[in-house]
Amino acid sequence: MSKVIAISNQKGGVGKTTTAINLSSGLSYMGKKVLLIDFDAQGNASQGLLAITKRGQPSIYNVLLEDMDPEQVIVHKQEPAIDILPANITLAGADLELDKIGNGKEQILKKRLASIKDQYDYIIIDCPPSLGILNTNALTAADSVLIPVQCEYYALEGVTQLLLTIRLVQQLYNPDLRIEGILMTMFDIRTKLSVEVSQDVRQNFGKQVYQTSIPRNIKLSEAPSRGMSIFEYDVTSAGAKAYGELTKELVKRNERG
Ligand code: ADP
Numbered sequence: 001m002s003k004v005i006a007i008s009n010q011k012g013g014v015g016k017t018t019t020a021i022n023l024s025s026g027l028s029y030m031g032k033k034v035l036l037i038d039f040d041a042q043g044n045a046s047q048g049l050l051a052i053t054k055r056g057q058p059s060i061y062n063v064l065l066e067d068m069d070p071e072q073v074i075v076h077k078q079e080p081a082i083d084i085l086p087a088n089i090t091l092a093g094a095d096l097e098l099d100k101i102g103n104g105k106e107q108i109l110k111k112r113l114a115s116i117k118d119q120y121d122y123i124i125i126d127c128p129p130s131l132g133i134l135n136t137n138a139l140t141a142a143d144s145v146l147i148p149v150q151c152e153y154y155a156l157e158g159v160t161q162l163l164l165t166i167r168l169v170q171q172l173y174n175p176d177l178r179i180e181g182i183l184m185t186m187f188d189i190r191t192k193l194s195v196e197v198s199q200d201v202r203q204n205f206g207k208q209v210y211q212t213s214i215p216r217n218i219k220l221s222e223a224p225s226r227g228m229s230i231f232e233y234d235v236t237s238a239g240a241k242a243y244g245e246l247t248k249e250l251v252k253r254n255e256r257g
């Protein structure tokens, strides 16, 4: 059975793309068949895994708005094996064009994925940093949402707003949408703030918060410039250890049902 997980938080710079890349890679190393959908016009996930190969290359934009067959757009990356639906700057215009469609504009991504969904164990969607129509498409196509939360002030405010959006999507388009989990990112055990924010989020959201926190680790920020996940870039790093643990925790939760 395939599971579609949207990695979402309307704040930029909280670790969505880093989590999308490294969770996809971790799942692949566990033998899972993975599709990573880059759903951000910045194309960071695509670039970070070298899925942008040439100018004018078809992207998720063509799938979404021109109904191009996803099979024609998917880049098959090896070691670890990940199928990638890349994005580029063309996606920046997609929200205006989606708005023009009117009825059913929230369900486009879900429809486009229907024909390929069953080929995968996990489909990971790297969402844009906004709560616009692209994000709504991702949440409508998804079975669950993974929310990365950066250990900083105002972290909870952002989550509260995102949870309201999730509830709205549940009411309007996707009643079965679940919270996959809340992930504390850029955790720094040496700072009081990190520890306090983490405790605060855990107090508010209990078991929904992953036991694994992702530490602030320079290797995690260096790996994308080499086109690698953290597991190829430095498997001994604290970042690799943490994303390995997160992957196991996520799979365990899912396989327990
Ligand atoms: P988002 O996709 O939410 O905008 P990113 O994953 O792109 O966030 O992360 C924002 C920046 O922080 C990037 O430069 C990334 O390399 C860096 N970064 C993300 N997670 C970590 C971490 N745990 N430790 C150090 N740097 C990180």
Ligand code: MG
Pocket: 016, 017, 018, 040, 044
């Ligand atoms: Mg990003």
